[in-house]
Amino acid sequence: MxxxxxxxxxxxxxxxxxxxxxxxxxxxxxGRAFGVRLWLALMFAAIGVLTGASVYIFVAGSSENAAQSRTSDLAAGRTVRLRDNVAPALPAERLTRANAKAANEVLKDSRPSDNFRSWIYNRPTKNAGARVVTPRIVVGLDIGTVSGTRQAVQSALQEGGAAISDLSDERTLVAVPLFGPSGKQGALVTVSERPQEVQSALDALRGQRLTALIVSVIVAGLIGFLVASLITTRVKRLAAAAGELAEGRLDKPLNASGRDEIGDLGRTLDSMRIALAETFDALSSERDRLSAVFASxxxxxxxxxxxxxxxxxxxxxxxxxxxxxxxxxxxxxxxxxxxxxxxxxxxxxxxxxxxxxxxxxxxxxxxxxxxxxxxRTDELRRDQAEREFVSNAAHELRNPIAGMSGAIEVLRSGAKDDPQARDHFLDRLATDVDRVSRLTRALLTLARIEAIGEGEADVVSVDHAIEEAVAALEKPKGVELKTEVAHNLAANADPVLLRQVLIGLLTNAFKHTAAPGVVTLRAHPQGEAQVVIEVEDTGTGIRAEEQDRVFERFYRGSGSLEREGFGLGLAIAKRMVDVMGGEIGVSSEEGHGSTFTIRLRTAAPSPTPVA
Known part of the structure; x- marks a missing residue:
């Protein structure tokens, strides 16, 4: 791993x-091949085509109707004028082909053009209807082939007015009554084609309508394109802003303009941006808190x-x-x-x-x-250590308590009356009580240190702490104590705990150093970060396989370590060093002594150190 x-x-x-x-x-x-701008432009162009076509059809119909009405009026006027010219040439008797020659000549002479043809019908009789008395074919047109002629003649004779009928081939049929010396003698029928000036006007108007249609389509397309550009530009701006929102860029306002629906949409998006920014800020804060929790x-x-x-x-x-x-x-x-x-x-x-x-x-x-x-490794180790601690403590207390119980029973059984026996058992009781007292103090000391935990360290003068520790001890006879301490040496530590550790290590060194022997206490800086304190003795030393266990609670070694005591001194010293944020270790060679080393963090010398 x-x-x-x-x-x-x-x-x-x-x-x-x-x-x-x-x-x-x-x-x-x-980028799109067919965007909204093009679709809107095409839609406006289509609307222009439909509108122009509708107007074109409507105007064309109105123009045709107006032209036809004008043609009818002209035809009627010409027919009435022709009738006035023909009336003096009518005979007094009933009109026949024989006596209508003079009238026919008037018709020929009064015809304005080949597009205006005229015929004369006589009055109907009881035995026969009205008949044409002039030639039937005039300028290639047979009046008998013109539909509606007889009805027009009959209407003109009966009602006495002009009968006008529009033919399908842009011709106009007009029938007016003829009045001669004997009254109403017949009817004048004319068939006229549309005048050239009217047809020219219609053709010109038709061309203008087509031009207007094309112009209207082009204008509609241009207007549609401009309107579509305005709309799509605003929509694209909103789409780009929405894209930035989707990508998480919420610090740029939309600046929506306009009072229409697009402006309302832009303002709604901007409100959403603000709400999202506030929500994301809250989520970010919550995420940071969760990250801090997870990190810790x-x-x-x-x-x-x-x-x-x-x-x-x-x-x-x-x-x-x-x-x-x-x-x-x-x-x-x-x-x-x-x-x-x-x-x-x-x-x-x-x-x-x-x-x-x-x-x-x-x-x-x-x-x-x-x-x-x-x-759970350390937890299981602590559980195991606590179980061993309780077991060892119970074991250490059991022996002196059993000894005290046995001495009391012996004294009660009569040994109290024997001065020698009484003094012997009282000495045993005092020894066991002292042992229990020392064990209890050691356990309380260890419990207090465990409860303290690692706290803030003070600036401690190491040479002062060493002087106080040396002054508090009495050297055994035959054992020399040497000190090699650098001046103005300061460390981050607790002054009380540091003195107790030094006293404990010196006591342990004195106990295992036989006379003549030497115990050396050194203190010196190591680099700029550490202060090293060493307690070296020339005692019995520690076996290599036991050196890793000397700081365990209640551990007492074999022949190389103390057999008296409870095995708590070095465990207490290690815990004290741990509380001060330092390290403690041992190096030893059996038969040549041991060296216990303490490493503490260096502190800048203070004019008023704690110790």
Missing amino acids: TSPQPSPSLTKAPELPVTADRPAITPIRT LAEAVIVVDPKGDIRFANPASGDLVNSDGSVVEALRPWIRRATHRGSAESDHVQIDQRVFAIGARYLPVERSVLLVVRD
């Missing part, structure tokens, strides 16, 4: 996986997918993560169990040389597994 890179999850939110329930965000397209947890918190790839890991999970970003192999069975069962947990999972408690839970929404792993 190797330590992983710093988890990015503590600095930014983890990216969520793309699943069927959580599709990927589609990026906004910036002693438990490893890991979020992995079912394959074991890590999505989130706090710093405490460093030893459980491989260099490739996956969890160690020992955690994979628990990931599979949690994936299939929903959860899995165990209080005793061994990974390498350490024991862990594991809790795994499947997260359906994230499709991942949450692992909470707690290292």
Whole structure:
């Protein structure tokens, strides 16, 4: 196992996986073959075409009707004028082909053009209807082939006015009554084509209508394009702003303008931006708090997918993560169990040389597994040490208590009357009481130190502390005490605890150094960061296999260590050094003495040191 890179999850939110329930965000397209602008322009052009075509059809119909009405009026006027010319040439008797020659000549002479043809009909009789008395074919037109002629003649004779009928081939049929010497003698019928000036006006108007249609379509398209450009520009601006919102850039205002629906939409988006920014700020603060919590947890918190790839890991999970970003192999069975069962947990999972408690839970929404792993190795060691401590303390108390109980029973049984026996058993009681008292004080001292924990250190003058510790002890006979202490040496420590540690180590050295022997106390700086204090003796030394256990509670070695005492002195000294934030160690060679070394943090000398 190797330590992983710093988890990015503590600095930014983890990216969520793309699943069927959580599709990927589609990026906004910036270029399109057919955008809204083109569609709106085409729509406006289509509206222009429809409007222009409608106007074209309406104007064309109105123009045709006006032209036809004008043609009818002209035809009627010409027919009435022709009738006035023909009336003097009518005979007094009933009109026939024989006596209508003079009238026919008037018709020929009075015809304005070949587009205006005229015929004379006589009055109908009881036995026969009205008949044409002039030639039937005039300028290639047979009056008998013109539909509606007889009805027009009959209408003109009966009603006495002009009968006008529009023919399908842009011709106008007009019939007016003829009045001669004997009254109403017949009817004058004319068929006239549309005058050239009217047809020219219609043709010119038709061309102008077509031009107006084309111009209107072009203008509508241009207006549509301009309007579409204005609309799409504003919509694109909103789309770009929405894209920035989707990408998380919430610091840029939209600056929506206009009082229409697009402006309302822009203002709504800007309100949403502000709300999102406030929400994201709150979420960011909450994320930072959670990150701080996760970073400070002693438990490893890991979020992995079912394959074991890590999505989130706090710093405490460093030893459980491989260099490739996956969890160690020992955690994979628990990931599979949690994936299939929903959860899995165990209080005793061994990974390498350490024991862990594991809790795994499947997260359906994230499709991942949450692992909470707690290292129980030190806890189990403490539990084991506490059990051994209680057992050893009970054992150490049991022997003197049993001795005191036995002495009391002997005294009660009559030994109190024997002065020699009484003094012997009272001495035993005093020895056992002193032993219990010393053991109790040592246990209380250790308990108080355990309760203190590591606190703030003071600036302690090491040479003053050494002087006080040396002054508090009495050297055994035959043992020389040497001190080699650098001047103005200061350390971050507790003055009381430092004196107690020095007294304990010197006492231990005196006890195991036989005369003649030497105990040397040294203190010197090591680099700029540490102060080193050494207590060296020329005593019995410690076996190599026992050196790692000398600081354990109630541990008493074999022949090389003390057989008297409780095995708590060095354990208390180690705990005191731990409280001061330092380190203590031992180096020894059996038969050649031991050296106990204390390392403390260097402090700048103070004009008023604590000790």
